[in-house]
Amino acid sequence: MKALLVGLIGLIASIYLVDSLTCNKCSVGLVGFCISQTEETCAGNQSCYTGKAVFTSISSFNGFNTQGCLDTSGCNTTSTSSILGASYTVTQTCCDTDKCNPIDTSGAPPVTYVSATMALSAALLASVWSSGSMI
Template sequence: MNKFLWICAALMGLFVTGESLTCNTCTVGITGKCLFTSTETCDNSTPHCYWGELVFNISSLVRVQLRGCLDTARCNQTEADSLLTTGYTITRTCCSTDRCNGATSLQLHLTAALGTALMIVWSTWSQ
């Protein structure tokens, strides 16, 4: 029975590591508050969560917050560009755990939770 539990634990570990990253999204955020929030599942081309801040050069008071999935090359970078002759700077910071870019509470994967519950039940039966 002990070998069976270890095999189940190994299989559950494979399922947990094979899941895609889930990130918070914020398409428009002003003064630190997102107006339109949701979540998205990242793919292989954008494997990191990020939070970013866009600041217009004309006034540092105009700051726009952004969140979502991002590719590795643009992680932890600051870029400067312009939009209709107005310059701006955008800084993006990346992280690599589920909803690490602004989640208010720790979320446990359903797979890990079910695996833990099954292991507890099986361990009590084997005694």
């Protein structure tokens, strides 16, 4: 009886693991490079996604990106907003196979470690450039 119970638990666990979607996770990415990358296992109502924020007034700046698991209700959406007077567009694109959201979104080799200071400086610089004023 004990062997049957252990076998049943193993079967249920393997079915659960087969149904789980594994995605690349990038909490903060700058110009197509992930600052810290990991993997994430999605819940049943989630898909892998890549989110990209681009400042519309700065065509040469590739923007920021995030990746991971996202509820399917937020998939394949685009929204526009502004911060400190600079307009930006956020696009969230989803996919449904393991690791279908590649960490490297720029085509260049990934950079894993970039300082937070550099990321914040780029955001401030983008804001200043878009407003047309200098500090």
